[in-house]
Amino acid sequence: MKQYIIPIFIPYSGCPHRCIFCNQKKITGENAYLNTETIKKIIDNWLSLSAQLSAIGNRQIAFYGGSFTALPLERQELLLSSVLPYLNDGVIDSIRLSTRPDSITIENLAILKKYRVKTVELGVQSMDDSVLSLSERGHSADDIRSSCKLLKSHGFEVGIQIMPGLPGDTFESSLYTAYEVMKLKPDFVRIYPAVVIKNTGLADLYLSGSFKPLSLGDAVRLAKYLLIRFEVNNIPVIRIGLQPASSLMEKDVILDGPFHPAFRQLVESEIAYDMMKHIIKGQGASLPLQVVSRGGKGQGTTFFISHRELSNFIGQKRSNIKKIESEFDFKVDIKSDSNLKSGEAIFDNSLKKIYIKRKEVLKEFLSLRATNNAITGN
Ligand code: SF4
Incomplete structure (x- = not known):
């Protein structure tokens, strides 16, 4: 069944610090501090749009752009309870959210269950501890393993986001990340090759000459290898490459790196070429x-x-x-x-x-x- 997602952006909410590559304000284009009223407006707006587009299928509200489960528990409850009337009325089927792997606790999961959260997306980025450290993630690969296990054992659908091309990452460590992620058996994966966005630690490294992002061609080939591995192992890759949000497309926001508005198509096109040549x-x-x-x-x-x-x-x-x-x-x-x-x-x-x-x-x-x-x- 087609999935219809209503995104509610909570940029940096709950984040204990800034990861080196992250500029959520540009990625999501959102700044606002949300309360029940503003959340209601966002949802009603999307619902009216979906009615016009005759969107049918499974409707999910998604809290994106921050570390949801790292927020104070009262704030998590406030955000989730703002959505509850839509769930109770059957207008919305479920909730999804994105968060950090080191902020998943039993206490938190009880709240997520209470508000019928179905899907949790973990910002994993890499399974290589040195890459995680250089990206200032503040957690280890073992934190990812244990949070994923905990989420799955409590019956949540788990998505994993990875970011090849970060400082210290290599072709081999990206493949290692894919293998380690496959062992966690996520329900789906997103691949976001690292790009240099202004006002980030990565931009500082790039401008000082200490970091060079992947070229578009290398990133497409690497993403192809990763996609093939996930697909053969029955793990859906639901997104490759950042969404071309208008705030991201402004002049001089992306300083360098493998950004392309149709990144997935480039990858799929290479796979199609390989298949034809092979046959x-x-x-x-x-x-x-x-x-x-x-x-x-x-x-x-x-x-x-x-x-x-x-x-x-x-x-x-x-x-x-x-x-x-x-x-x-x-x-x-x-x-x-x-x-x-x-x-x-x-x-x-x-x-x-x-x-x-x-x-x-x-x-x-x-x-x-x-x-x-x-x-x-x-
Ligand atoms: S990558 Fe995730 S955890 Fe890190 S600053 Fe951005 S939103 Fe917060």
Whole structure:
């Protein structure tokens, strides 16, 4: 069922200090101190908008941008009780919030349960203690492990946010983070490659020449590796890259780093390219591919995919088609097929027509990677 989220931003609320990369005022574009009245206004506003858009599905109110469970307990109760009438009336289905891993206590969880909070998103950033320390997070990887365990044992849905590319982070430590996060079995993950935002500790490091963010290309490739690992392990990645909030898009707010308003599409497009190349090169021979038919003249190659994935396969400015055609010296066509779902494709070169499942190809990437660079950009 489609999830519809009404965000209520509480920038820095509860945060014991500023993490080195964080500028919530620019990320969320919000400044206001909230009370019951202002919360009601925000929710009513979103509900009227959703009525106009005929939004249906599961409606969740989300307290984002701060460390909810690090707030004084009375403040947590005030915020949650402001939302309660909407839950009682059935207008809203549940509540979600984001918080720090070192502020999850049994006492807190009892309050969250009382107000029917369903989902808790933990700002994890990294599972490497040296990266956490350099980012001035003020907690360890073990705090993440124990808070996640506690949340799961109390029946909460758990989301984890990671931030590759922080000071001290490397390709290997990002992969380590992904493996350690997978062990925690979160219900979903968000990947936010680190960008340098003005008025942060990271901006100071960057301006003094002590920190260099990932390039966009490296961040896309790294995010691709992370996404593949999570997806193969059945952990949904529900977001990659920061939301292009208008406050973030103002001039000179992002000083440097891999920001792109369609970051996910760049990642998906690279995966689509890798898949097409892999199938064309015949490396998919060991995959459980279903050969639909054989025969014909062997002229040209067509990939049929679901209409939702058309732009990912074609690539921005037809980049994937251009790359494949120049590498293999033949024509490639990409067409949508209404019978195919996301994650399904059919390869047809007139000689052979095969049905492809994205997940099987991604699994094979992981098993081949160590030996023959199945994924581009190694
Ligand atoms: S990253 Fe999270 S914990 Fe750190 S300052 Fe920002 S909102 Fe607070």
